[in-house]
Amino acid sequence: MSARHLSRLFRAETGMTPGRYVESVRLEAARALLEAGPDTVEEVARRAGFGSSESLRRVFQQHLGVAPTAYRARFRTTRDGARTEVPPERGATA
Numbered sequence: 001m002s003a004r005h006l007s008r009l010f011r012a013e014t015g016m017t018p019g020r021y022v023e024s025v026r027l028e029a030a031r032a033l034l035e036a037g038p039d040t041v042e043e044v045a046r047r048a049g050f051g052s053s054e055s056l057r058r059v060f061q062q063h064l065g066v067a068p069t070a071y072r073a074r075f076r077t078t079r080d081g082a083r084t085e086v087p088p089e090r091g092a093t094a
Contacts, residue, residue, distance in 0.1 A: 026050055027059055034072040041068045 010018050030048035033039060039047065045056035053068075060068050 022049075023059060027063055030056055030060070030068065031071070031075075034068055035075050044068065 007018060010016075010021070014021055016024070026049045030044050030050070033044045033047055034041075037044075041056065042053045045051075045053040048056065050056040050059070057067055060066060060071060064071060066074070
């Protein structure tokens with residue numbers, strides 16, 4: 001099977017290209033790491049499979065409209081596992 005044919009089948013089945021799918025899986029992994037752990041953005045980017053922290057920042061901005069540090073500040077998980085959402089600052093755009 002050619003790469004092009006596989007890509008067509010993948011897109012027909014999932015609605016996205018293989019590259020977009022991998023990016024979305026990495027984004028979800030990074031979100032979970034930012035919510036739950038104390039790792040730096042650079043470490044989160046590495047652990048989630050991004051080539052650099054800049055790649056992570058670009059994907060976060062593109063898909064979520066915020067930087068990874070702003071996302072972490074807004075969505076935190078407490079030590080007992082409860083998730084707290086900090087409201088955005090007045091006048092801030094998400």
